[in-house]
Amino acid sequence: MKHIAESTVRRLSLYLRFLEQSRREGKDTISSGDLAGLGGTTSAQVRKDLSFFGSFGTRGLGYSVSALSRRIREILGLEREWRVVIIGAGKIGAALAQYRGFADRGYRIVGIYDVAPARIGVSLDGITVRDQKELEGDAARLKPEIALLAVPPTAAQTLVERAAKAGIRGILNFAPAQIHAPAGVEVRHVDMALELEILSYALTNARKK
Amino acid sequence: MKHIAESTVRRLSLYLRFLEQSRREGKDTISSGDLAGLGGTTSAQVRKDLSFFGSFGTRGLGYSVSALSRRIREILGLEREWRVVIIGAGKIGAALAQYRGFADRGYRIVGIYDVAPARIGVSLDGITVRDQKELEGDAARLKPEIALLAVPPTAAQTLVERAAKAGIRGILNFAPAQIHAPAGVEVRHVDMALELEILSYALTNARKK
Numbered sequence: 119m120k121h122i123a124e125s126t127v128r129r130l131s132l133y134l135r136f137l138e139q140s141r142r143e144g145k146d147t148i149s150s151g152d153l154a155g156l157g158g159t160t161s162a163q164v165r166k167d168l169s170f171f172g173s174f175g176t177r178g179l180g181y182s183v184s185a186l187s188r189r190i191r192e193i194l195g196l197e198r199e200w201r202v203v204i205i206g207a208g209k210i211g212a213a214l215a216q217y218r219g220f221a222d223r224g225y226r227i228v229g230i231y232d233v234a235p236a237r238i239g240v241s242l243d244g245i246t247v248r249d250q251k252e253l254e255g256d257a258a259r260l261k262p263e264i265a266l267l268a269v270p271p272t273a274a275q276t277l278v279e280r281a282a283k284a285g286i287r288g289i290l291n292f293a294p295a296q297i298h299a300p301a302g303v304e305v306r307h308v309d310m311a312l313e314l315e316i317l318s319y320a321l322t323n324a325r326k327k
Numbered sequence: 328m329k330h331i332a333e334s335t336v337r338r339l340s341l342y343l344r345f346l347e348q349s350r351r352e353g354k355d356t357i358s359s360g361d362l363a364g365l366g367g368t369t370s371a372q373v374r375k376d377l378s379f380f381g382s383f384g385t386r387g388l389g390y391s392v393s394a395l396s397r398r399i400r401e402i403l404g405l406e407r408e409w410r411v412v413i414i415g416a417g418k419i420g421a422a423l424a425q426y427r428g429f430a431d432r433g434y435r436i437v438g439i440y441d442v443a444p445a446r447i448g449v450s451l452d453g454i455t456v457r458d459q460k461e462l463e464g465d466a467a468r469l470k471p472e473i474a475l476l477a478v479p480p481t482a483a484q485t486l487v488e489r490a491a492k493a494g495i496r497g498i499l500n501f502a503p504a505q506i507h508a509p510a511g512v513e514v515r516h517v518d519m520a521l522e523l524e525i526l527s528y529a530l531t532n533a534r535k536k
Contacts, residue, residue: 195531322404
């Protein structure tokens with residue numbers, strides 16, 4: 119498959135949400151105009167995005183909801199289960215452990231780790247928090263592929279390197295820290311503090327207008 | 328002040344983290360090279376970013392950590408307190424309520440709202456969850472400026488509109504939903520599910536190489 123730009127992957131992910139919503143509403147087809155309206159883009163963009171992957175539309179009828187959903191899930195790698203560990207069982211890590219949205223998408227939490235004695239042994243939605251020093255030993259057995267990293271910023275880089283050595287290839291980092299990704303490891307960031315600062319910058323400047 | 332591109336605002340926010348770290352380490356000055364290395368960019372880019380806002384550097388000595396921190400905080404709107412409400416006290420909303428990173432940056436939580444009777448009245452880090460129908464009445468008194476929206480996707484748009492009518496000008500949305508921002512309201516998204524899908528797309532394609 120040819121390389122798809124990140125902006126396209128983002129839109130595919132949004133289209134999939136609308137397709138799944140349409141399926142829940144009992145619709146068999148959806149037009150490029152509907153997908154565009156929901157995704158905040160144009161019909162032409164929708165057709166261009168989807169034309170990469172084959173033909174799903176019938177002129178005048180629109181796209182088949184089930185065929186297109188299946189194809190997008192395939193493209194995004196959602197037609198399989200991903201084994202996920204959570205590193206850090208503080209406020210954010212615990213919320214992630216209990217977030218149902220992940221399981222719905224095939225992300226299965228296989229382990230949760232922390233260093234604090236008070237957290238080790240606690241059960242979060244049926245999974246017991248384990249001592250972080252067990253990460254590598256457990257990984258050899260559980261073969262996690264993705265790590266959600268919710269540790270203090272000062273611990274983030276070390277844990278990314280440990281996760282990489284343990285065979286984890288994808289990391290979603292929640293720590294407000296700059297991370298140097300080891301070779302062959304994809305690191306993405308969810309940076310709430312950064313988003314809030316962009317927001318307060320926008321509000322500050324809106325006031326000055 | 329002239330308009331600054333979002334990519335620049337992001338870098339300023341990262342520079343600020345490094346400056347604050349340098350201050351904690353007792354450093355008085357920092358070079359553009361150090362800032363660049365930490366921020367994953369070049370010295371030239373750092374100098375260009377900072378030249379917008381005046382002169383902080385001395386050739387051979389670098390930037391003054393305290394003067395530059397203060398100026399970036401001013402630009403980002405962090406030299407003041409922001410009044411924040413959290414809408415939705417589920418797993419994510421509760422984690423946000425208890426996240427210390429916000430208070431450290433001057434974001435003060437003044438209210439938390441939910442619709443579920445089991446959550447209303449519960450105290451989260453000293454703030455009692457209130458009935459969501461009190462949002463507008465409370466806002467008239469508390470004058471919140473920013474809302475963190477952590478509600479189910481189907482409720483998100485309605486709540487954005489209610490928040491906007493209540494005078495809230497900035498919304499950080501955690502719901503996996505497409506939001507149409509009312510006029511004069513800045514909406515930013517923290518979309519964990521989307522980031523995970525971009526990650527699984529990248530891992531799926533890395534395998535195929």
